[in-house]
Each structure stands twice: as structure tokens, then as C-alpha cells.
Amino acid sequence: MKKIIFFVIGLFFITTAKVNAQKSVDKVSEAYFSAVEWRNIGPFRGGRSAAVTGVANKANLFYMGATGGGVWKTTDAGNTWENISDGFFGGSVGAVAVSESDNNVIYVGMGEKTVRGNVSSGDGIWKSENAGKTWKLMGLSTSRHIPRVRIHPKNSDIVFAAVLGDLYKPTQDRGVYKSIDGGESWKKVLFADENSGAIDLLIDPTNPRILYATTWDVRRTPYSLSSGGKGSAIYKSTDGGESWENISSNKGLPKGIWGISGVTVSPVNSDIVWALIENEKGGIYKSTDAGKTWSLINSERKLRQRAWYYTRLYADTQDENILYVLNVNYHKSTDGGKTYKTYNAPHGDHHDLWIAPEDNQRMIIGDDGGAQISFDAGENWSTYMNQPTAQFYRLTTDNHFPYRIYAAQQDNSTIRISHRTSGRFIGESDWEETAGGESAHIAVDPLNDDIVYGGSYGGLLTRVNHKTNETRAINVWPDDPMGHGAEDFKYRFQWNFPIFFSPNNKKRLYAGSNHLHVTENEGQSWELISPDLTRNDPNTLKSSGGPITQDNTGVEYYGTIFAATESAFETGLLWTGSDDGLVHITKDNGKNWENVTPKKIPEWMMINCIEVDPFTKGGAYIVGTKYKSGDYKPYIYKTENYGKTWELLVSGIEGESFTRALRADPKRKGLLYAGTEKGMYISFDDGKNWQTFQQNLPIVPITDLAIKNDNLIAATQGRSIWIIDDLTPLHQLNNTVSNEKIVLYKPIDAYNLSGGNGRTSRTAGTNHAGGVTVNFFIKEIGEKDVVSLSFYDANNKLIKTFSTKADKEKKEEKLKVKDGNNIFQWDMMFDGAESVEGMILWWASLSGPMALPGNYKVELTVNDVKKSENFSILRNPMSEATESDMKAQFDYINDINTKVTEIHKALKNVQKVRSQVDVLKKSIKDTKTHKELLEFAANLVKEMTVIEETLYQTKSKSNQDPLNFPIRLNNKLAHLNSLTRIGNYAPTQQAIDFKNEIVKEIDSELAKLHSIFNNDVKELNKKVKESTIDLIQID
DSSP states (O other), X not given: OHHHHHHHHHHHHHHXXXXXXXXXXXXXXXXXXXXXXXXXXXOOOOOOEEEEEEOTTOTTOEEEEEEEBEEEEESSTTSSOEESSTTTOOEEEEEEEEOSSOTTOEEEEESOSOOOTTOOOOOOEEEESSTTSSOEEOSOTTXXXXXXXXXXXXXXXXXXXXXXXXXXXXXXXXXXXXXXXXXXXXXXXXXXXXXXXXXXXEEOTTOTTOEEEEEEEEEEETTEEEEXXXXXXXXXXXXXXXXXXXXXXXXXXXXSOBOOEEEEEOSXXXXXXXXXXXXXXXXXXXXXXXXXXXXXXXXXXXXXXXXXXXXXXXXXXXXXXXXXXXXXXXXXXXXXXXXXXXXXXXXXXXXXXXXXXXXXXXXXXXXXXXXXXXXXXXXXXXXXXXOOOXXXXXXXXXXXXXXXXXXXXXTSOEEXXXXXXXXXXXXXXXXXXXXXXXXXXXXXXXXXXXXXXEEOGGGOEEEEEXXXXXXXEOOSSOOOOTTSOGGGOSXXXXXXXXXXXXXXXXXXXXXXXXXXXXXXXXXXXXXXXXXXXXXXXXXXXXXOBOBSOBOOSSTTOOSOEEEEEEOSSSTTOEEEEETTSOEEEESSTTSSOEEOOOXXXXXXXXXXXXXXXXXXXXXXXXXXXXXXXXXXXXXXXXXXXXXXXXXXXXXXXXXTOOEEEEEEOTTSTTOEEXXXXXXXXXESSTXXXXXXXXXXXXXXXXXXEEEETTEEEEEXXXXXXXXXXXXXXHHHOXXXXXXXXXXXXXXXXXXXXXXXXXXXXXXXXXXXXXXXXXXXXXXXXXXXXXXXXXXXXXXXXXXXXXXXXXXXXXXXXXXXXXSEEEEEEEOOBXXXXXXXXXXXXXXXXXXXXXXXXXXXXXXXXXXXXXXXXXXXXXXXXXXXXXXXXXXXXXXXXXXXXXXXXXXXXXXXXXXXXXXXXXXXXHHOOXXXXXXXXXXXXXXXXXXXXXHHHXXXXXXXXXXXXXXXXXXXXXXXXHHHHHHHTSTTOOOOHHHHHHHHHHHHHHHHHHHHHHHIIIIIHHHHHHHXXXXXXXXXXXX
């Protein structure tokens, strides 16, 4: 027992050691909001993938690792994709490998090799032994980046991992690692130096004792990228990876500094080895003697441009003369690598390729658009418009209804996407491109939602008029910086420079370089309103790249304003934060500036976000990151006195979950949301204590947050955009609520707009469920407990009840409830017409009308305990129908349903009479004696049947039968319901006239039928009673 106690205590300390100290007593119990969920709205437009693989002899099975989005699987050749890592791990994937000897075994190396400015690292090696159903972490937790994993072809327990390591500082964790026990333990078998990690690795397809690996000396800083150094090399092993020989000096290979290199071996002839090398004399090198000697066979720039981002090549599996080289395009050689034709996949910037060993026509490619599959060697590819793995930078919203979200997708366009629609899902038709480019901040004109401003790298700033479909470039200073270092320019614009409108002057648009600029004439001219608000350190303003290849796109431009905002609560108050760690404030619209950088803030902190405190004058929060300096800790600071003093607020945030974004809820003081590299956090006490707010959100970097209409929106780096639709339960949480066993939260006001009703899709975003969201909490539910939700109109008239023990006689519907927090979506629908089992109707509706705009009440009943809250249903602002129109429609549909119900009840009675007459006939043995009675009964049924067939087409037995057998009166009337409920409009005059006309016919037939029921049926009953017939007879 003592051992068990010690283990539990030890586990506690291990777990909590990774999280900043937190007083658990200050936490709000997650049980009271555990049902609150995120929904993924898309877009389903793939983001970067640098790791793809297929499986030999399984034509439709492929895997993709997303750089931020976890691991995905397709079993239908890329028509749909399913995430298989959620619930276990997420984030940036560098390698995916499936065992040839046992396809159930999969190893995943975390941390991408595409070392961009927005690169994310990983947490080691994950393994599945059931094709991705479950996973286990297998070590190498400090590896950061694993670009390749290779599995022995005959033994899935023997596995190799190429570890690139930390990009920002020296580390001993780099190199090639080997495991012989399925990842339970690892041995470092190749180490170049503390600055150079393994970037490529392969096993000779013909001899698993032979391996090749390349190492790369690469370093990122906040302001530079360096590719190349003494540790960059090619290695070969001939003893199963136990020892390695550096073959970089072998005859024919280039001298001098190497950068990144890739290597591949022909499976057809393993003496043929190709290498793509970054070097002053770089290019494709080929060996025909297994790496002993080499020759340069192609040095075209198209194969090796921007080497650090690409530099991968692949030998064909069936033809020793075919070689593929990946770059912006992909290139194919059919003459052994000497010459190349250039090809395009659906997206550009290619990073990985897998070719089926048994069929060189079947392949999968990974690029900045995700993964695409081909069955004809690249002539045709599957789509990437079905992968919700987009990487977004910043987001904002407009005031349209439904409001739209604006964001810039990495290596794609900016978008504006509706946060909800009236359809089932959110698809391509619900979003469009907007202003700016892939790295943009976006600002929507507060006076006109169709005027949008967007930035991009190179200082690009465009104005788009969506109404006229016109675009104008309004760069603050139109000096194209491409290829130059930051020191060459008057104004330094970061890849992700801020632009935003003033909340106090709606014509005032700001843009940030190393200065703050403003325009009040839509960019026709710009005014400088600040000095240089950065450190302006010359050592950080040099050309990026080298020592071989320069790379200046604006990503590494340093000494820039990276975050800025104007207070909506104090006119003239602006805050700026620079990527080199300075915070400035002006209280007079930029006339005078003050450096208010926190005194204890680590130097060179990137200020990623500034949020004004909506409740405290002079209050603000700043969010910083230092991961590009090798410091992965979170940094959140708050001031309540215009920056004179600051407090660090990170208690409870996991130690390496560095922070990117923070938003303060405008409805509740001290309620904060923080987006980090590993997910979401929430604080109820103004940042003093944080707790996870992941809910159903996958593990993914959060790049930005926005609050709109009590919704929380998250931009992610690898899983597109997610929304929480209702924050109001969080506003209502307090000490009283959190001590109650039964809680009914006041519902958020709803619009009379339909939605997705909870449906999800593998190819489109999840829509708002529609209806009224009812959030409630029941601590514990017993088997005998009865829980119900009842909805009432403004006159306290019952509309509908949902119960755990539904009473069908009262038309109650089933309510599913679990212990703790529950969310129920009322679809706002009133009861419809009564149906008849098996009835076939053509384009007809028996549904009731949707609730009208107005005031309502919901009542939660738990046994004898009742709690109620009022809520409102709001008019759909998009609708041109008036409330009187909607009321007319409501009444019209109810009138129709009342009459249809009358018909169907009558038809059910017809069936009852007919069945009982049949019983009567079977019970009569002496037909002569009871001839008159039988004839009376037969005539009764005959008369009933004529009326029945006038009211309903009884010949229809399948859905298409009404095309053969004409529909009858009940169908015609119910069809009016279908027609009239299109939109929110009042019924047309002709619809009213036709309804009145057909109801007369119906009433005439019903009158005949009721006459039979009231007279003939009674007469038949009388005759039966007077007869000597025994209804129950025993042989």
C-alpha cells in the first residue's frame, strides 16, 4: 500500500511540475461548462503537409501528417480524410511511416522539416499498433523536429528516426536514433554536432543493412535563417545503422560549405544513388556505385531554389531512370536525372512524395495545400479542397448578418467566411477570397462591410470592394523589398504587419511598419504618426539566409511593430508592441509616445498581441513569445496604469505552451481567453489562475482569437477556424451557481434561422445547429429521476415538452441527459400534423411552423424541482419578410396541419372500421342466416373506401408511385405546407384561395365519412348485437 501511495504522490509532482503553479481553490469547476463545445467551420482547403505515405498493395489507403493538424487517413483514395490522432496528440507532424511487414504498425515523428517563420515543433515519436485507432508516446520527447522515420521492412520493432532537433539553439539531441524494441528505447547511432541534425534518412530498398542519412546545420533566430555549416553532410551505414561513414568527401561531391541535402536510392538498382545538395556548386549529384563516386548531372536553379524549404528527391519504384525532385513545382526526369520536365499538382510548394512499390503510377504528394493522390503518375490528382488543415494567422469579423470571419491562410489567399448559414454545412459557396495575401492582417471598413483592407509580405496593402469586385493597391510605401535585407529600407514591414481601424473614428485606418502610419482617405495618402517604435538594432536588420543562399521574404524582417491597437474606451489611446520586445503608448493620437515596456520582461520578446482591458481605464494585456530564441514559456502581462507597472499572469499554463493571443470578454470582468501553441486556456479571475479550455478542440496551435456576439472564434495553425457559439453560461457562472446541484442557464437569444442541426461532414464545415441553445447542469441523475425541458410562449402556453420518460399521449419527445453539464438545441418547431403509418405523400410537409420572433420561457424540471428562464427569439435580419408576414405564415401552416390531422384521424378510423369488419366476416360461419348483415357491412366498407380514396391515394406503396397514381386531397393540402414554408413569407392570395377551395372539398368528404361513422357504423353495431354471432370462436 505504501508503494501505491508513493507512486500516486510521485505522479502528482511529475504532472504538476510542467505547469506553472496554480491555486486549485481559485479554479471554476469545469463540470459546470463541460458541454460547451467548439465547432469547425472550415474552410476545407488543405494546409501544409510535409509527411505523406501510402501502403503497398492497398490502393485506396493513404496517410498524411499536417504541419499543425495531426495525422489524417483516407480509405477512399483522397475523396475524404479522417483525423486519427485526435484524442491522443496533435500539432506539427514531420514524418509518418507504415510498417511493410505489419500494416497495423504506424510510427509518427512530430515536428515539421519545413522550417518557416511560423514553424511548430513536436513532442517525439508516437506509435499505433492498430492502424491509428489508438496511440502511445514512444519517447524522443526533446527531439523537437523529426523529418523522417524509417521502419525495417521485415521487422516492425526495428525503427530509425532522423532528429533535426531544436531550430533555435544548440542541442545534443540531434542525429539518427535507432530502436530495436518497437520504440520502447532508443539509441543515438549518428551525431554530427550540436548544431546539425538529421534531415533525410532512408533504408536501401534491396538491403535493410544499408542506410543513408543527411545532416543539416540550420538555425533560426527571430530575425534570420541560416542554412549551412560544417555539420551538413551525407552519411552511409552498412551494418543496419550501428555505425556510419561520412561520405561527403567522396570523389565528385562538392567542396566547401554544405547546406541542406536530400538523398534517394533506386529500388530497381541500389547502386544508383542521387543526392540534391545545397552548395555553391549545388545540384543533383548521381552515383552508380552506391555512393563511392559521384558526378554533378544537373545544376538548374528550379531544382534547388529556396533550398531550405524543399530539397527532397525520390527514385521511381520500377524504373531506374525516373527521378522526381520536389520544389515549388515538382520535376520529373526520365533519363536518370539529367534533364527534367516540370509538372503541377493542384497546389504548389511540394515537400514529400510516396510512390507505391508495386505500382509506380500510384502516388501521394504532400505540399502547402495538404495531400493529393494520383493513379496515373501525376497526370491527374485528387483534390485538397476536402482537408480542414488550413493554417491561419490573424482573424477579424464584420457587422454583416450572419457575421463573416476574415483570415489569411498560409500559402493561399485571404478569405471571408460566414460563421453560420441556413443550410446544412458551411461549404465553398459560403466563403470567398478577400483583400491582402497569405500573411495578412485584415481590416473591414466599419462603415461598409464590403470594403476590406488586407496586407501581405513585401508591404503589400490592398483595398477590395466586394460590391464592385474591384481591387486597389494602397501600400503605405511602395518599395518592393524582395531579396533585400531589412537594413535597406525606409520602412520595415513585417510579413504579418498589423492594420486596424480606429474604434473612435471610423474613417481612420492604421498600418504598422517600424513606425505607425494612418490614413483617413482610404489609403490615398498616409501620415506618419510615430517615431521608430522598435529597438532598431543594426545587428538584427541584416539580410537573412546564408551562408550559401539568401532568403528575404519579409518573414525575418525584424525591428517592426508586430501588434497594435486603439482603445475603444479612451479616445486617442493607442498601444504598440514590437517584435524585438518594446511596448509603447500614446494618449494623444500619436503626438507623443512613451516607452512602457515591462521592466522584467525578457529581452527581444516578440509582442504578439495587445488587448485593451474593457473594464479598467488604462488597463491592457500583452502577450509575448520567445520561442524563436529557444524559450518556449508562456508570457502574459497586465497593466492597470497605462504601462507604469506590469504583472506576469501565467499561473496554470503548461510550461511550453507559449502564448500567441488573448481576448478579454466584454460581458464579464476578469474573464479571459488565451490561445497558446498547444491549445486554449481560460481564466475567471483576470489571469491570476488559468485552466484548460480545450473542450473538443484538437491539440493545435492557436494563432488568434476574436469575440463577436458572445461567440469565441479561434484561428488555428493547421485545423482551420473554430467557434464556440455561446459564451453566456460562462458569464453566469459564480460561487452561487457552482454550489448548486441543478442549474438552468439563461439561454442566449436566438434567431429564427435554421441550421445544421448538429450534422458533421468530412468535406465541409459544421454549421450552427440552429434553434435555441439551452444549457443546464444536473449534478447527478438517478434511474428513477424524471428530467424534462418544456417550452412556453409569451402567454405561458405550452409549446413542447422533452422528457427522459416521454409521454407519447402528450406528444412529448425523448430527452437525453447525462450527469453534469448538458446542452439541448430546441429547433423552435411547433408540433405538426398527425401522420399515418406507411402513408406515401409527394412533396408534402406535415411539419409545424417555426416559432415566431418574440419572448419565450424554458422550464427545467427534475422530479419536483422546477427552474425557468426567459429568452427571446429574434427576427432573421436577412429576411425581407415582416413580422406580420411571418405571423400569417405561422397561422396558415397551423390551419393546414389542423385540417390534415382531421383527415388523417378520419383515415385511421376508416382502417379501424375495415379491420373490425374483416374480423366480423371471419367470425360468421352461417353466411345465409347473416346475409343481410354481411351485405350491410360490405356496403359500408365500400362507401368508406370511395371517400378514403378521394382523400388519400391508397395505391401508392413506394416513394415514386405518386408519379403513376395521382395524388389526392390530403396530399394537395399538405403540399401547400411545403410551398408556404419556403422562406418566411405570408401565403400568396392564390395559396389562400386554393386552400379555401380544397378545404371545401375535404370538408364535404369528411362530412360523408362522419355520417357513415355516426349512422352506418352505429347501425352495424346494433345489428351485430341483435344477431347470435360469436366473435370469439374456439375449435
